[in-house]
Amino acid sequence: xxxxxxxxxTVSLQEPVDVTQYLFTRLHQLGIRSVHGVxxxxxxxxxxxxxxxxxxxxxxxxxxxGAYAADGYARVKGMSAIITTFGVGELSAINGLAGAYSExxxxxxxxxxxxxxxxxxxxxxHHTLGNGDFQVFANMSAGVSCVVARLNDAAEVAAxxxxxxxxxxxxxxxxxxxxxxxxxxxxxxxxxxxTPIDLSETPNDPDREDYVVDVILKSLHAAKKPxxxxxxxxxxxxxxxxxRALLDRTGLPAYVTPMGKGxxxxxxxxxxxxxxxxxxxxxxxxxxxxxxxxLNIGGLQSDFNTAGFSFRLSALRTVDLxxxxxxxxxxxxxxxxxxxxxxxxxERVDLAQLTANPPASIPVDLLEPAGGExxxxxxxxxxxxxxxxxxxxxxDDVIVTETGTANFGIWDTKFPTGVTALNQTLWGSIGWxxxxxxxxxxxxxxxxxxxxxxxxxxxxxxxxxxxxxxAQEVSTMIRHNxxxxxxxxxxxxxxxxxxxxxxxxxxxDVAEWRYKDLVAAFGGKLGQDSNTYVAKTKAELSRLLDDExxxxxxxxxxxxxxxxxxxxxxALKLTAAASARNNAKIEP
Numbered sequence: 001x002x003x004x005x006x007x008x009x010t011v012s013l014q015e016p017v018d019v020t021q022y023l024f025t026r027l028h029q030l031g032i033r034s035v036h037g038v039x040x041x042x043x044x045x046x047x048x049x050x051x052x053x054x055x056x057x058x059x060x061x062x063x064x065x066g067a068y069a070a071d072g073y074a075r076v077k078g079m080s081a082i083i084t085t086f087g088v089g090e091l092s093a094i095n096g097l098a099g100a101y102s103e104x105x106x107x108x109x110x111x112x113x114x115x116x117x118x119x120x121x122x123x124x125x126h127h128t129l130g131n132g133d134f135q136v137f138a139n140m141s142a143g144v145s146c147v148v149a150r151l152n153d154a155a156e157v158a159a160x161x162x163x164x165x166x167x168x169x170x171x172x173x174x175x176x177x178x179x180x181x182x183x184x185x186x187x188x189x190x191x192x193x194x195t196p197i198d199l200s201e202t203p204n205d206p207d208r209e210d211y212v213v214d215v216i217l218k219s220l221h222a223a224k225k226p227x228x229x230x231x232x233x234x235x236x237x238x239x240x241x242x243x244r245a246l247l248d249r250t251g252l253p254a255y256v257t258p259m260g261k262g263x264x265x266x267x268x269x270x271x272x273x274x275x276x277x278x279x280x281x282x283x284x285x286x287x288x289x290x291x292x293x294x295l296n297i298g299g300l301q302s303d304f305n306t307a308g309f310s311f312r313l314s315a316l317r318t319v320d321l322x323x324x325x326x327x328x329x330x331x332x333x334x335x336x337x338x339x340x341x342x343x344x345x346x347e348r349v350d351l352a353q354l355t356a357n358p359p360a361s362i363p364v365d366l367l368e369p370a371g372g373e374x375x376x377x378x379x380x381x382x383x384x385x386x387x388x389x390x391x392x393x394x395x396d397d398v399i400v401t402e403t404g405t406a407n408f409g410i411w412d413t414k415f416p417t418g419v420t421a422l423n424q425t426l427w428g429s430i431g432w433x434x435x436x437x438x439x440x441x442x443x444x445x446x447x448x449x450x451x452x453x454x455x456x457x458x459x460x461x462x463x464x465x466x467x468x469x470x471a472q473e474v475s476t477m478i479r480h481n482x483x484x485x486x487x488x489x490x491x492x493x494x495x496x497x498x499x500x501x502x503x504x505x506x507x508x509d510v511a512e513w514r515y516k517d518l519v520a521a522f523g524g525k526l527g528q529d530s531n532t533y534v535a536k537t538k539a540e541l542s543r544l545l546d547d548e549x550x551x552x553x554x555x556x557x558x559x560x561x562x563x564x565x566x567x568x569x570x571a572l573k574l575t576a577a578a579s580a581r582n583n584a585k586i587e588p
Contacts, residue, residue, distance in 0.1 A: 097141065
C-alpha cells in the first residue's frame with residue numbers, strides 16, 4: 001500500500017489555512033461584510049468559503065450590475081469586493097470596474113479561473129478564446145487595475161494578497177486577483193492573519209513638507225479673500241477629517257465642486273455652496289473666481305465637473321493639493337501628499353494674520369420653492385423639483401444621483417449633516433446608479449449591524465432611460481430587504497443626450513414601461529417589504545414627501561415622478577451645450 005508523502009511546505013507552516021480562507025478573512029478584517037458578484041463554475045468552490053470568513057454573498061443579476069454595486073458599497077463602507085468567473089463573467093464586469101478606476105474607488109475584483117494545470121497544458125476550455133491564452137483577460141483588466149495578481153504559487157499567495165489589498169486601499173483603485181481552481185484549497189501561513197495589513201500612508205519627507213507648508217502659509221496670510229474648494233479626490237483619498245479640522249480652526253469659506261458635493265458638511269458655517277464655473281449661482285461664482293487664493297483640495301477638473309471647462313481659476317491664485325503631489329501657483333512638488341500638508345496648515349496657520357470672510361449666502365428660493373398645492377401650474381418641472389426636495393432630506397441619508405438630470409439638479413440642494421453623496425460624474429455610465437444604490441444601501445445596512453450605528457436611508461434619483469439598463473438590481477434590493485427610496489424621473493428617454501444632440505431624435509427615445517409594476521414583478525410584497533407611488537402634480541409630490549409613513553417605513557419605496565421631456569436643470573443645458581461644441585470641434 002502506497003501513501004502520499006506529506007507536503008513539506010505545509011508541514012512547516014505554523015497555522016496552515018486555505019488560500020481562499022486567508023483571502024476572505026483579510027477582506028473581513030478590512031471591514032467588508034458582503035461580497036457582490038455572480039456564480040460561475042470557476043469560482044463555485046471559492047464561494048463556499050464566504051460564510052466561514054463571516055462574509056455574506058449578495059448575488060447580483062449580472063456582473064455589470066455587480067460591479068456597479070461594488071462601487072457603491074465601497075463609497076459608503078470604504079472598500080468592497082466582487083467575485084466573477086473567468087472570461088464571460090469578468091468581461092461583463094469590466095465596464096463597472098473601469099468606472100471605479102476612473103473615479104478612484106477601491107474594489108477588489110476576484111476572478112475564479114481555470115486550474116494552473118489546465119493553463120500549462122493550453123487546454124481548449126469553455127469561457128476561453130480557444131487559443132490557449134489564459135492571460136488575455138487579465139491583460140485587459142491591467143489598464144483599469146492598480147495591481148494584477150495571479151495567485152498561482154501558494155508560497156507567494158499570502159504576500160500577493162496583502163500587497164494587493166494595501167495598494168487597493170492606499171491608491172483607492174481596483175485590484176485584480178486571478179484565483180485558479182486548484183489553488184483555492186492550498187495552504188498558506190495563517191499566522192500572518194494575526195497582523196493586520198498596514199494601511200497607513202507613507203509620510204511625506206518632513207523637510208519637503210515643511211517647505212510646501214511655509215510657501216502656502218505665506219500666500220494664505222497675505223490673501224484678502226481666500227477660499228477653500230473641495231473636490232472628489234479629497235473624498236476618495238479620505239482627507240475630509242483634515243479638511244474639516246482646517247475649516248473648524250480657520251473659518252475659511254468653503255465651496256464644493258459637483259463631484260465634491262457632500263465633502264463638506266453643508267450645515268457647517270463655512271459652507272457656501274456648489275461652484276461649477278459658469279453654471280454656479282452668481283454669488284458663488286463671484287466668491288470663488290474673485291478670490292485672491294483658492295486652496296483647491298483634491299481637484300478633478302473634468303468637463304462635466306466644471307460645467308464644460310468653465311472654471312475661471314488662475315494658476316497664479318491657486319494652490320492644488322493632491323494625493324501624490326502639490327502645486328503652488330506654477331511650482332509642482334511631487335511626492336508631497338495633501339494629508340500631511342493639511343494637518344500642518346491647520347497647526348501652523350496664524351489666525352492673527354488670516355482673513356476669513358463669510359461664505360456666499362445660499363439663495364432662499366433653493367430652500368423654499370415657489371408654488372405648491374395652491375399653484376395653478378401643477379406641472380412638476382426640474383427647477384421646482386430640486387428646490388422642493390430639500391425639505392425631504394434627513395441627516396445621515398445616502399443620496400445617489402444618476403448621470404443625467406439628477407446629477408445636475410442635485411447641485412441646487414442643501415444637504416443636512418451626515419449625508420453621503422454618490423455620483424459618477426467623470427465616468428458617467430448610465431445605469432450605474434441603480435447598482436450603486438443597491439451596494440450603498442447594503443453597505444449602510446452592514447455598517448449599522450457591524451457598529452450598532454443608526455439606520456440610514458438610501459435615496460436614489462434615477463432617469464427612466466437609465467433605469468432600463470440595470471433595472472434588475474431592484475430585485476436585489478428587495479431580496480436583501482434594503483431601505484431604498486427610488487425616484488424614477490419619467491420624462492420619455494435620454495434627456496442629457498437630447499440636450500447634447502438630437503432633441504427629437506428617435507435614438508434618444510426609450511420604450512414606455514410601467515415602472516412601478518417592476519416591484520411586484522421582481523418579487524416585492526406590496527405593503528410589506530415594498531410600496532409604489534405615482535406623482536404627476538406638485539400637490540401629489542408634496543403630500544408624498546411630507547407623509548410620515550413614506551419617510552419612515554422600511555424596505556423599498558418606488559416613486560414615479562412625471563416631468564416634461566424637454567425640461568432639464570439649467571446647469572445640464574449649459575454643460576450639454578459645451579459638450580456639443582467640444583464634440584463638433586475639428587482640427588484646423
